[in-house]
């Protein structure tokens with residue numbers, strides 16, 4: 001499981017962007033489209049801005065990408081907490097992608113449960129009978145070791161059938177819609193991007209601690225394809241130095 005470490009967030013995001021450019025180009029030599037699931041939260045913002053910058057934007061065949069999300073906060077699109085809005089603001093409004101290539105999780109005029117069912121139907125349309133599900137899933141990790149909306153102690157961690165589900169997150173007083181481990185673990189490539197000293201304890205527990213998916217749900221992500229971790233020096237400060 002490759003761990004890519006860079007001294008700074010800026011250097012790390014250039015490493016991720018270059019890795020993505022190469023992965024997308026290599027994949028598109030073998031197939032006509034590339035499916036990517038974006039992560040929410042704050043960490044992806046600087047990566048998105050970099051991908052949309054002159055340095056990288058012309059290295060990606062945007063018209064062949066299809067965008068999905070790993071999870072969504074169940075708030076209106078125009079709410080600043082909405083993950084799809086963040087992706088539009090930092091990337092999708094700045095690159096040549098048609099709306100037909102973008103598949104957001106519905107959070108308006110629908111219930112969380114119905115939104116999860118509707119998204120699952122979209123995924124079955126794209127992935128049924130495929131050797132892999134997503135070509136790439138980008139993931140973040142919370143300082144409690146959660147990923148997607150698989151939070152410690154929640155039942156969704158152990159979902160084995162549904163590809164998409166919803167949950168009430170009392171701590172944040174909101175519903176979430178999230179991909180589950182079965183669909184993410186069918187991916188060709190999964191990349192965690194984790195930065196900051198506040199992630200160091202969880203990263204050590206996830207990567208070096210005993211298996212404990214209820215306490216550190218990120219551990220349940222074990223894809224059929226490749227699993228990469230991209231982290232800055234601050235987030236990896238507690239890891240056992242590799243010889």
Ligand SMILES: O=C(O)[C@H](O)[C@@H](O)[C@H](O)[C@H](O)COP(=O)(O)O
Nearest residue numbers: 040041042043140141142147148
């Ligand atoms: O909707 C979300 O919040 C994300 O999908 C979530 O899983 C995120 O990746 C982690 O919470 C890390 O968030 P930061 O990048 O903001 O630390």
